[in-house]
Structures are given as C-alpha cells and as structure tokens.
Amino acid sequence: MATIGIVGAGTMGGGIAHVAALSGFNVLLHDISTDVLNRALQRISTDLQKGIEKGKISAENVEQTKQRIRSTSTFDDFSPCNLVVEAAVEKLDVKKNIFSELEQRCLPDAILATNTSSLSVTAIASSVKNAERVVGMHFFNPPHLMKLVEIVRGQKSSDETIRKTIDLAKQLGKTPVLVNDTPGFIVNRCARPFYGEALRILGEGIASVEDIDRIVRLEGGFKMGPFELMDLIGIDVNFAVTKSIYEQTFGEPRYRPHVIQQAMVNAGYLGRKAKQGFYKYEL
C-alpha cells in the first residue's frame, strides 16, 4: 500500500492521518514538536476507541490502524511518500518553506497537496519548481467524520495530478469536489452570506440573535442558526476567514467583515471554546 505523508499534527493533520491509516495507507505524520505529535496520536487513539464503542470498527482493526501511523520530526523520512498532505499553520511563508523542503526529498512524481482553507494554492506552489504536482486537498473538521474534500486546482496543477488526487480522496472514503483556485474555494466562499447577512440583520436591529437562529432553523430547516454556528466554529476563526476572502478579493463588498465580529473578538467572546460568544455556555 502507498505511503501518505502528513505535515503538521494539529486537529486537521491528526484527523487526516486517522482517515488515511483507517483506509489502509501507511502514514508518516510529521510535526516539529514531539508534544504535538504525541497529542495527535493520543487523540487518534481516543477517536478510534469511540469507533469501537459505536460498533463501527473492530478492536483488531484499530490496532492495525494505529500501527500504520509513524511519527517523525524530520523531512528526511519523506522519500518513500507517494503523496504528502501539508496541514501546517495558515501562513504562506511557512507553507512555501515546507513545500520547497518536500520537493527536495520526495520522489519527482509524488503529489504535494495542501490542506489550506484560505491561502491560494497557486501562491503556495510558487515555491516549487514543478508546480504541476501541487494541488489543494481541503478537508473539513473533523476530517474523520466530514465526507467532503475540496480538490483545488491551482493555476499550474496538471490534469494527472488532479485525477490522482480525486482517486485518492475516494480511496479515503471521501466525496471529492473539484474547484478552481479562487478565494474561499466553494464552501468558505458560498457560506459567507449566511453569517454576513445575519450579522447585518442583527446590526440593523431587524431581529435578535435568538430570533434569527430560530427563524433560520424553523423557517429554513437548517440544523443550526448562523450565531450558534459561529459560536461553534469560533467567532475569531470565522472572522479570520471573512477577512481573508475580503482581502484576497481586494475589498469586494460582499465579503466585508462586520464590526460586531471585531467587537466580539476584542471582548474575548470567541464562542463555545471561551464559554461565551453570542450565547453564554455553562462554565
């Protein structure tokens, strides 16, 4: 079976490692911090354990899955990888450095994918001599539960790279959707009005937070209203996505952030993780 390298062992990297190992791939999980690596392995173990409890997976399969994951803090081990998914911090210079390191160590036909949600795949690929092998592979949080993967075609991604990446996503049990390298790709972009208009409606005093959420759930059939969802995602995280798309489109007014978002972040009301966002949560 092929080997998948994963760079960055945070929530996304760890989750992708989980999915890949569970699908039978050998996984090489990289992080500069051994602490982060250990925490990721622990979390994968816990999540797999939950799978046993729910009857989704056998104890034997869990053991085999865990054995397929090897952790490392050096890129020197990446030479056997057929595909690498980078899931490091969302900073362009950090990602560009990682990609040029990977280019020097991986096989010439290995696919180099980025899990970026907000940066341009084409910009990340600019650090690599052969940008045809670079592609976006945007997983959703948590990767072991969310079915969707956005396959992002950079300006220079080759058709073969795209085809292989789509095949791989399917082997991981995911539903791939191909999107061109445009700000926010599909989901982050097309979801902007859900939050943006709700914030406008709140800001203009048309309805309260509670009423807007109730309306969206009961009149629209959505599982969650926009404010509940912002609290869950993290108001700071959602604000950062909005700002990123706004800046990448040179200030397109449809994506302009709202002062309410800034005020909530300034106050430290970041949502569930801070026990307070648009709603209060039990301490």
Added chain:
Amino acid sequence: MVFLIGESPMVEELGEQCARVGYTITVKFNRPLQKEKLPPLLRSSSTIPRGTALAIELTNTDKEKKKKNILLLEKSLPGHTVILSSSVTVTATEQASWLKSPERLMGLSALPTLLSQQLLEVAPTVNTSTKTVSTIKNFLERLGKETAVVQDRIGMVLPRILCMLVNEASFAVMENAAPPRDIDTAMKLGTNYPLGPIEWADKIGIQQVFSVLESLHQDLGEERYRIAPLVRQMAAGKRWWST
C-alpha cells in the same frame, strides 16, 4: 372565511394549508390558473366573498399588481377586516401607506416553499393595531405555525439570507469556480445545509429570488447587494437548474 390573492404557487401553497385546518378558502390569481391545476380544496373567484374575515395578499414580483390587489381588498372589504400581506419585496409600511386605514395591515415572509415551513416571520408597521396582530397570530397558530416578529425591512430575515446565498453561489458559477451541482454537493456536505443554494433557488423560483435581490439592492443601495448577472439572465429567461 379567508380570501387569498396573488401569485401561484404561493396562493395554492398557503390556501391548501388553510383549507386543511377547516377554513373556507376563496382564491384569486394574478394570472388565471388552468382549472385542472387548482387544488380541490380551493375555490377560485374573481370577486371577494362577503363575510371574509381575513385577506392575504401574496405577490412579490410585480409591485404595481400588488398595489392593485391591496387597493381592491380595501375597496371590497369592511374597514376592520385584517390584511396579511407578503412584505419580502415591498415593506408592510409602504403597503400600509396605500391604505386609508393602515392599522389593518401586517407583513408576512412569504416565499414559495418557505410558506410550508414550521415558522413564519411577521412584520407589523408603526400603525398596525394590536387587534390586527392578535388576529394574525391566532390565524397562524391555527395553521400550526410558530411566528417570529421582526422589523419591517425588505427581505425580512430568512428570505434575505437565502437569496444572498443564491446570489453568491451564482457569482461562483459565473466565475467558473465550480459547476452548480458541485456547489450544492459541497455546501450540503461541508456545512450541513438542508439544500444547496442552487436547489433553494429551484424550489423558491429564480424569479422570486431575483425580485428579493432587486428590492434589497434598491433599498440598501450598496454594491454588496449587486445582483449576479447570471441570476438576472436566468430570471428573465425563466430557466434554472432543476433538481
């Protein structure tokens, strides 16, 4: 006895719900509906029956026609008869200003498909009387609906959010980010939306969506509410991706 006047398919959609809970329903369409298409529980009439206790106006895409309908209701019904009127593309306040007795009118979030949901938004104006509010709340309660009272503004809450979701998805299609069906797939799997934006527009009707967006743009006057040319074209051509 309830009288409904306005656009298909909203008149049938709400009319059938009223008939099912025992109201006697008379309907009048802006454009005549073929007889075989009229649901069996509804009776179509060009005149408004005496004894009508509540009149409902459901027109979003043609403001002049809407005004004619509202004025017809005023002329035909006693001054105390309550009027519930879609206020998604024309505010209830503006509609009430057409009337000699503005206290009788309240706005409703009426769009095809949304009318069948569990909750509807209502918008009183500064002149809406408490009696009008309570009559309408009782009526909607009998239909088994929850209500949310919102300020009287174009697009209200859900129609504004939904139509802007459709607008954004339409820009994404135009800009070749991804094809329409893939956008729906991505939004349903990536965000857990009950329907993708393209499907929403198919259910609601692209001409309805266009009317809401046009009214929002006119009302708010911001580039943010610029209508995707694709929406404009498809609404004019009466075509959309069917799902």
